[in-house]
Amino acid sequence: MTLLMENKRRICFIFLGVASVLITVSSYMAYMELKPVLFIPPRQRASKLPDHINMKDIARQSTGVKVATLAKIINNANKHVRGSKTSGYLKDALSVMKHVLKDLNIDEKGLFERPSVKSENVCPESYMGGAFGFPLYYKGFEVDQCNYGSPIASLVTVIKYFDLKQDNLESKNDPVERFVASASKAINGVKVLIALNNGPVNNGLKKKYTHVNIMQSSYTNEGFALNSLVHQVKTPYVLIAKGVEFFTNDSRLERMVRELESLYVVAVGGAFRYPNGHWHKGCFQSVYRNYTLKYISGYDESFHECLFCDYIQGPFVTSTSYLKTNVFGDFNENDGLYEDWYLGMYQRGDEAVLCPDSMFHLKDKVDDSLFLYKEFMQRWDLLKMITPSGRTVTRGCEHQDTQSRKSFALSPCGLKLNTGAVKFIMKACEEVDLICELQEGTAMGALKFGSSLPWELDYDIRFSLTNCSKCHQMEKLYERSGVKFEPFAYECCMEEPPKLGYRNNFKVTVNGYKGDFTAHPVLDSEELVKAGIQPTKVLFDGQWVNFGRNPGHYMRNRYGKEIFRHAEHWIYSAGKNAHGKSNYTTNIFQPCKTPGVHNCLDRYNADGNLPFFILLP
Structure with missing residues (x-):
């Protein structure tokens, strides 16, 4: 009888401890809701659990915090698992965990739902219903009135690297002029920075479009040229116009900036189409393990009608401050320039989304059959890579460690x-x-x-x-x-x-x-x-x-x-x-x-x- 009473007393103390944690957390959340919403720089946000939990820190936490952390881990694992057996076990584990959360009065929805904040510079939008845009559905979401919206040209600078042949510049269909003219028309007053390789600068364009700066790139690679352009940017955000041939209203940069400020992500990309009309999302997940990197087309999770991606194939918007801190590698696209940038983002625990309703017009599809990815594979110690196009690329064993080390797999x-x-x-x-x-x-x-x-x-x-x-x-x-x-x-x-x-x-x-x-x-x-x-x-x-x-x-x-x-x-x-x-x-x-x-x-x-x-x- 004494033992039973002692056990009851211990359980009571545990629940009191958990309750005190929950009251503290609830009070803090209520306080945060009363505070004015401020823009949070991407690096200071906490969109998800860290990739690697510090178990020493967890050991010092209360039982309630431990349970909440465990629930988040199981929920995230359940989102991303693809093996049938594992998926079944995780679903069962998540179901049991939801009952535990209920017993502890922990709000399941508040724990699992991704956080978001109000955009600081772009007005919100509201869905008007399925009949509103009938029959072509050019409309559906309408921008609400607000007193803090800023013109998109004051928020975003477009940067682009051109590698052209001389005959392209002398032809009537100057690709640089088409790009600049379409940007000026679709995004009134937007600043455009261009690094031009293999050709003289067209000074007539600079006079015609005063918001455009075109410079002759004497740099040896695309990454270095883009980093130089970024340091000239005065706006808070940058559009990396990767592969863009011309702009239309479909690019919807307001939408991209809204989600960049609202979701806890560091980059927002858009879908794209080629001149032949073929449309692509360009959202990939990556598996990076044991000297191998594999890209898988698709998504595991969405929010605000945007897809979470480890790698985005098309153009994307990111913050200028983030890009100045996390620079492009000193190599070209055919050596894995963008794969390198996104893998670095992924390794830092940052996230990116792709909003498919933003669409860009790209030039002809890049043939990556001759891409070597040499610099990229050497930088990330890769022996094998399955590219976004599905091609398998391998490199030799030069400069690769072949010795055994504690805690590591052999190369x-x-x-x-x-x-x-x-x-x-x-x-x-x-x-x-x-x-x-x-x-x-x-x-x-x-x-x-x-x-x-x-x-x-x-x-x-x-x-x-x-x-x-x-x-x-x-x-x-x-x-x-x-x-x-x-x-x-x-x-x-x-x-x-x-x-x-x-x-x-x-x-x-x-x-x-x-x-x-x-x-x-x-x-x-x-x-x-x-x-x-x-x-x-x-x-x-x-x-x-x-x-x-x-x-x-x-x-x-x-x-x-x-x-x-x-x-x-x-x-x-x-x-x-x-x-x-x-x-x-x-x-x-x-x-x-x-x-x-x-x-x-x-x-x-x-x-x-x-x-x-x-x-x-």
């Missing part, structure tokens, strides 16, 4: 060197008829991944020391192939062979990758051959190689419980005084010092192999 180049070394040695063993088998972590990698472990430090192969001549042949093969090795043939030529349980390690280095080549007096494969049975082989990175007689049984007895869950190399995870035979905990990766880096192992579940094979969206 594909490092993994290739590791598996290549194992396959070379096992093939060499076959050539000289020396019996060899995978062992230790290399055997574990073959069992779980059919390859080396994605975080492997070295490699481990054992060989039979029962044949003197074959060991000498193996040493000669190593010598001919330029392999560095510690001499080992003498182990195979002893008058009295070692007994079962003896082992001796020899270092072997293939293409700069070092591993252990271990002498054993008895191997399973050798015993099977003596019995007239083929050795058991497993598929290792496309090559069938010798293993112990029963691979699963061998590895379970070697490493113990839960071997199919993961752990890093014992040097990284088993403690200061550990050794190769130490027991260590599985189902955990060591946390990265900088959370969220693309090749951090703690971004993966420490169980299962599919996420390492397939870049899931």
